[in-house]
Amino acid sequence: MLVTLCGGVGAARMLAGLVRVVPPPSITAIVNVGDDTVLHGLHISPDLDTITYTLAGMDNRETGWGIVGETWTVMDELAYLGGESWFRLGDRDLATHLFRTERLHAGDTLTHVTASLATRRQIGVQLLPVTDDPLRTMLTLTAATELGPAGTEVAFQDYFVRLHHDVAVGAVRFAGADAARPTPQVQHALTEADQIVVCPSNPIVSIGPLLAVPGILAALTSRREDITAVSPIVAGKALKGPADRLLEELGTEPSVVGVARLYAPWVGTLVIDEADRDKAGAVESEGVRCVVAPTVMDSPERAAALARLVIDTGV
Numbered sequence: 001m002l003v004t005l006c007g008g009v010g011a012a013r014m015l016a017g018l019v020r021v022v023p024p025p026s027i028t029a030i031v032n033v034g035d036d037t038v039l040h041g042l043h044i045s046p047d048l049d050t051i052t053y054t055l056a057g058m059d060n061r062e063t064g065w066g067i068v069g070e071t072w073t074v075m076d077e078l079a080y081l082g083g084e085s086w087f088r089l090g091d092r093d094l095a096t097h098l099f100r101t102e103r104l105h106a107g108d109t110l111t112h113v114t115a116s117l118a119t120r121r122q123i124g125v126q127l128l129p130v131t132d133d134p135l136r137t138m139l140t141l142t143a144a145t146e147l148g149p150a151g152t153e154v155a156f157q158d159y160f161v162r163l164h165h166d167v168a169v170g171a172v173r174f175a176g177a178d179a180a181r182p183t184p185q186v187q188h189a190l191t192e193a194d195q196i197v198v199c200p201s202n203p204i205v206s207i208g209p210l211l212a213v214p215g216i217l218a219a220l221t222s223r224r225e226d227i228t229a230v231s232p233i234v235a236g237k238a239l240k241g242p243a244d245r246l247l248e249e250l251g252t253e254p255s256v257v258g259v260a261r262l263y264a265p266w267v268g269t270l271v272i273d274e275a276d277r278d279k280a281g282a283v284e285s286e287g288v289r290c291v292v293a294p295t296v297m298d299s300p301e302r303a304a305a306l307a308r309l310v311i312d313t314g315v
């Protein structure tokens with residue numbers, strides 16, 4: 001069994017590569033739920049949905065979220081009524097949130113609802129939210145915004161979408177983490193995995209929430225030699241999103257060396273991009289084996305080549 005640790009877009013691309021080189025049912029993806037939010041009474045799980053839509057071949061590659069060819073009738077009407085429309089929910093995407101919310105209200109777990117959606121979309125890969133308990137990424141902003149003065153703590157989607165992640169962050173907290181439990185399926189996957197792959201996701205707000213769930217870091221640390229991470233930072237920049245700025249704002253060098261330093265306690269091997277070849281020695285000085293390869297997944301073929309290489313690091 002191959003287990004992946006996942007945020008959203010970067011992880012979805014990595015998984016799209018992996019399913020081209022190993023049978024999808026042999027892959028279990030453990031996914032961040034710190035980005036989850038409730039809007040209009042609907043439970044939205046952006047990372048689970050981004051991965052599901054990507055593996056189902058229905059993702060919107062331009063936005064990096066939502067469904068390709070989406071229509072916006074409901075959102076446009078909601079905006080006309082004066083409702084909250086800063087977080088855009090497409091007409092087809094809304095069906096996912098209605099389905100999930102209704103099932104959760106009926107007492108189903110997020111793990112079970114996610115499995116139902118994945119089966120319906122025929123994605124093959126087993127998708128697991130890291131926990132069925134509430135876990136929410138909260139960020140303390142260091143400047144005043146429309147949401148409050150400097151020092152205000154906001155939820156992830158307020159930071160990411162409403163404020164376009166265009167504001168400095170002083171602290172990150174994972175609300176609910178202390179009481180959250182990894183699901184039995186997640187615990188089993190981490191114990192039984194032949195290899196664990198950390199997708200090129202944001203180390204702080206995508207992988208961070210997974211590590212904050214009690215028991216996960218210890219389980220990973222005991223599997224350190226079987227864990228390969230792909231750096232989400234290439235030549236000092238995040239390919240997408242605010243990972244580079246967040247690392248710097250929270251005191252870690254925004255480079256492959258900074259990623260190696262963060263991950264070294266529990267990751268055995270770090271794959272870095274060819275653009276960072278000159279930093280391979282510095283990565284190894286952090287105590288992490290370093291592999292240099294093309295890591296930018298700008299086509300399915302390149303994603304598959306990276307997937308092959310990552311799997312080979314574990315052989």
Ligand code: FO1
Nearest residue numbers: 008035045046049065066086087088089161
């Ligand atoms: N991201 C945006 O930048 N703007 C949106 O309006 C937006 C809506 C949205 C709806 C459903 C969904 O699953 C994701 C959505 N995202 C949107 C993406 C998402 O907020 C972030 O990309 C992730 O949380 C970061 O991984």
